[in-house]
Each structure stands twice: as C-alpha cells, then as structure tokens.
Amino acid sequence: MWLGWRWLCPLAAxxxxxNASTGNLSAQQRLVNQLFENYDKTLRPVYNVDTVTRVxxxxxxxxxxxxxxxxxSITLVxxxxxxxxxxxxxxxxxxxxxxxxxxxxxxRIWYPDVMAENVIDTDAILSNERNYAIIDYNGNITISIDExxxxxxxxxxxxxxxxxxxxxxxxxxxxxSAKLIELSTTFPSDLRFYKPNSAWDLVSFTSRHAxxxxxxxxxxxxxxxxxxxxxxxxxxxxxxxxLAIVGVFSPFNDSGDREEKVTMGLTTxxxxxxxxxxxxxxxxxxxxxxxxxxxxxxxxIGLSASATLTAVLIMYQHNxxxxxxxxxxxxxxxxxxxxxxxxxLQGAPDVLTTARSAKASERSxxxxxxxxxxxxxxxxxxxxxxDERNRQLWxxxxxxxxxxxxxxxxxxxxxxxxxxxxxxxxxxxx
Numbered sequence: 001m002w003l004g005w006r007w008l009c010p011l012a013a014x015x016x017x018x019n020a021s022t023g024n025l026s027a028q029q030r031l032v033n034q035l036f037e038n039y040d041k042t043l044r045p046v047y048n049v050d051t052v053t054r055v056x057x058x059x060x061x062x063x064x065x066x067x068x069x070x071x072x073s074i075t076l077v078x079x080x081x082x083x084x085x086x087x088x089x090x091x092x093x094x095x096x097x098x099x100x101x102x103x104x105x106x107x108r109i110w111y112p113d114v115m116a117e118n119v120i121d122t123d124a125i126l127s128n129e130r131n132y133a134i135i136d137y138n139g140n141i142t143i144s145i146d147e148x149x150x151x152x153x154x155x156x157x158x159x160x161x162x163x164x165x166x167x168x169x170x171x172x173x174x175x176x177s178a179k180l181i182e183l184s185t186t187f188p189s190d191l192r193f194y195k196p197n198s199a200w201d202l203v204s205f206t207s208r209h210a211x212x213x214x215x216x217x218x219x220x221x222x223x224x225x226x227x228x229x230x231x232x233x234x235x236x237x238x239x240x241x242x243l244a245i246v247g248v249f250s251p252f253n254d255s256g257d258r259e260e261k262v263t264m265g266l267t268t269x270x271x272x273x274x275x276x277x278x279x280x281x282x283x284x285x286x287x288x289x290x291x292x293x294x295x296x297x298x299x300x301i302g303l304s305a306s307a308t309l310t311a312v313l314i315m316y317q318h319n320x321x322x323x324x325x326x327x328x329x330x331x332x333x334x335x336x337x338x339x340x341x342x343x344x345l346q347g348a349p350d351v352l353t354t355a356r357s358a359k360a361s362e363r364s365x366x367x368x369x370x371x372x373x374x375x376x377x378x379x380x381x382x383x384x385x386x387d388e389r390n391r392q393l394w395x396x397x398x399x400x401x402x403x404x405x406x407x408x409x410x411x412x413x414x415x416x417x418x419x420x421x422x423x424x425x426x427x428x429x430x
Contacts, residue, residue: 027097032104035089041110044180045086045139054182055112056083057171057216060190061205064197064222065148069160069282073120074153074167076220079193080145082112090139102135106143109133112181113174117215121150157283160291161229162424164203165222172215184209185216199225223428230421233293237275238417241300242410244268248311249406262315265308272301296420303416307409314398314405326393337397 025033044053058081065075086109093100107128116122124131125146134142153167173181185207194202203221247264276297283291290298 027099028102031091031096031099031102035091036108039088039109041108043110044176045088045110047087051087052182053084053112053180054184055114056184056186057081057114057207058083058186058190059169059171059207059218060144060192061194061202061220062146063195064200064202064220067153067155067165067199069155069157072153072155073150075148075150077146077148079190080147081142081190082114082145083140083142084112086110086135086139086141088139089135089141091137093137100137103132104135105129106131106133106145109135109141111141111143113176114171114181114183115174116149116151117170117172118152119149119169120152123148157291158289159424159427160283160293161224161226161233162292162428163224164428165200165224166219167222168217168219170215170217183216185218189218197222199228201225226424229293233275233279234296234417234420237272237297237300238413240268240271241304241413244304245307245406245409245413248307249402249409262308262312265304265311268304269301269308272297272304276301292420292424296416299416300413303409303413307405310405310409314401317398337393337400 046053060079060081062077062079065077067074089102089109091099105128111133125148131143131145149169151167151169153165155163155165157163171183173183189205189207191202191205194205196202200222201224203223205218205220207216207218209216244264244267248262276294279291279294279297283294
C-alpha cells in the first residue's frame with residue numbers, strides 16, 4: 001500500500017506539469033503543433049494517391065522592366081499566385097478559439113512545382129523562408145510569389161518602331177503529370193497593380209487553358225511607343241538629308257567648283273551609315289524582313305547618294321564651258337531657256353566697220369598696220385564676249401537644273417518620311 005502511494009505522487013505531479021505547459025500555449029501554437037505533428041512537405045497532400053490536386057493559377061503583372069530585341073528577351077515583374085487544397089491542413093475553428101486562417105512560411109508546406117517553360121532567368125523578390133502562405137481551415141492554400149523573370153520572346157520587328165509584340169509564358173508542372181496535378185486559370189488576369197512602361201503600351205494580359213495541352217499559357221500583347229524613335233532617328237535623319245540635298249544643289253560660284261558639295265554629300269552618307277548601324281545593333285540577327293525604320297534609313301542613304309552622284313555629273317557638265325562647248329539644246333529645253341534670249345552681245349563696239357571706212361580713205365602703210373591691229377582686237381573681243389555669253393548660259397542652265405533637282409529630291413525625302421509614319425501607324429491600328 002505504501003509503495004503504491006509512493007509512485008502515484010510523482011505521476012500526478014508530471015500530469016500537472018504537462019497540463020500547465022499545455023495551458024501556456026496559445027491556440028495558434030496548439031493548432032500549428034497539431035497540423036504539423038506528422039506533416040511531410042515532400043508528399044503531395046492527399047489521402048488517396050489517385051486524387052488529383054487542382055491548382056488555380058492567377059498571375060498578376062506588375063510591370064514591364066525592359067526588352068532586349070537583339071537577344072529576343074523581355075524582363076517582367078509579376079506576382080505569381082497559386083491556390084490549391086491541402087487535405088492535411090484542416091481543422092475545426094471551434095477547437096482553436098475561432099481561428100479560421102493561418103499565415104505560415106511557404107517553406108513549411110508542400111507547394112506545386114509549377115514553372116514557366118520559356119524562362120531564361122528567375123529572381124524571387126522574397127525567399128520561401130520570408131514569403132508566407134495563407135491557409136484557411138478547409139485546407140485551401142493561397143501563395144503569391146513575387147519574382148522578376150526574364151523570358152524568351154519571339155520579336156517580330158518588321159514594323160519597328162511601330163510594332164506590336166505578344167509574349168507568351170507557358171506554365172506547367174516540372175515533374176507531375178496531368179493525372180496528379182491539374183492546372184487551371186482565372187479570367188481575366190489581374191492588372192489592378194500594373195505600372196505603365198515608358199516604351200510600351202500594354203494592350204492585354206490574358207491567361208488560357210488550351211485543350212489537349214497540359215499547362216496554362218499567359219500572353220501579354222503590347223504596342224511599342226514610337227515617339228522616342230521618331231524624335232531620335234527619323235527626325236534627325238530627315239533634317240540631315242534635307243540639309244544635304246539643299247547644300248549639294250545650292251549655288252556656289254560661277255566657275256563650276258562643287259568639291260565642297262561632294263564633301264557634304266559624302267559626310268551625310270557617313271552619318272546615315274552610323275545611324276543605320278545603331279538601329280541594326282538593336283534588332284535580332286535573323287533572316288526576317290528588314291525593319292521599317294531600317295528601310296527608311298536605307299532610303300535616306302539612297303537619296304543622299306543619288307543627290308551626290310547627280311551633283312558630280314552636273315559638275316562634270318558644268319566644266320565643259322571652259323573648253324568652249326556650247327550648252328546642249330536638250331539641257332536648254334529641260335530648263336526652259338532659249339538661246340536667243342541669252343546670245344546677245346552687249347556693249348561690243350563695231351570697230352571693224354570703222355576700220356574699213358578708214359581703210360577706204362587712207363592707204364598709207366601705217367594706217368594698214370593700225371587696221372590689222374584693230375581687226376585682231378575686234379576678233380579677240382568678240383571671242384571673249386562669246387565665251388562670256390556661253391559661261392553665263394551654262395551657269396543659268398545649271399543653276400535652274402540645280403533648283404529643280406533640289407525640289408525633286410526634297411519631295412522624295414518628304415514623301416518617304418510621310419509614308420513611313422502613315423504605314424507604321426496604320427499597321428499599329430490594324
């Protein structure tokens with residue numbers, strides 16, 4: 001009897017201590033201890049292994065960070081949300097002071113191995129130890145993984161910088177088949193917290209579950225804002241080409257010297273080549289069609305080259321007056337100049353007539369010498385006057401041709417610029 005009482009007292013003391021320690025735990029601590037007593041986060045949370053775990057995806061786009069057309073990649077910030085049922089994390093709120101929701105680190109629970117197939121790099125803003133999951137008493141779990149992702153995207157730059165791009169993220173389970181994890185999505189996608197991008201206008205951001213394909217696809221459609229490229233490439237190129245055309249065909253001097261004009265044309269070609277190089281460095285290295293902006297720059301180079309070559313040909317023709325070649329009738333007809341209106345001798349004295357009258361009245365030898373000298377002088381004056389008339393006619397014809405060519409090339413320059421902008425914006429609207 002004494003021995004029984006001796007063992008009973010320590011046992012009662014242990015029970016009292018245990019009850020006292022349990023009583024010191026909060027309802028939330030007791031709930032967590034109960035839920036995770038035999039919980040294994042490496043196992044899919046179903047009692048029957050044939051039960052399918054249905055995962056609801058609800059990605060929310062926060063912002064477009066950058067695009068790299070050359071490497072065909074885009075960087076986004078998104079909140080990747082997933083909702084599923086964990087059969088092991090259920091409880092009755094009445095047993096735990098009415099607690100119907102828990103916040104626990106994601107690293108403590110099982111979560112689907114859902115990933116994007118075409119992702120190049122992923123950088124989570126918060127680690128799983130610092131990011132929390134929302135668990136309700138029915139076992140429904142909601143997590144939101146904030147991450148910066150760089151994904152591969154096929155850029156179609158035919159209409160650059162008026163292009164519209166669509167980039168698709170395909171989410172799927174890395175190891176589980178459709179018999180174990182079923183993926184679905186909500187519609188529409190969440191854009192409440194989207195921050196506009198300075199270079200792109202987001203047109204749509206949609207998620208869909210395609211039939212006969214395991215996974216969920218999220219597609220972002222965006223329009224490029226062309227104002228930057230219009231102000232930094234198109235407008236400067238237009239101004240440079242316009243000034244080059246005006247400089248190449250502007251009057252310089254009457255002697256036909258145009259070397260400075262040719263130098264200006266060559267400098268313009270070099271400038272356009274540098275701008276074109278800057279554009280091609282931003283484009284994908286593919287065999288697709290040339291971008292619209294690149295085609296515009298090629299046209300600008302072609303106009304500058306054509307204007308320079310035309311100036312060289314005109315310089316070659318203009319220099320013919322030094323050899324006494326007359327202005328071709330076709331050039332006069334083209335410039336609408338008549339030879340009669342420019343072929344009058346102004347201020348040339350009729351010295352030969354005077355000399356002949358003097359010859360008739362006087363026959364002395366000295367007078368004969370004077371007459372011969374006068375005849376030579378008259379001949380030289382007439383030749384000089386003819387050369388001057390020919391030079392003036394060449395200058396007038398070439399000057400008018402320069403004016404018409406300047407108008408023609410500037411018209412082509414303006415037309416190409418207007419067509420570029422019109423075609424670009426029409427493609428964006430379409």
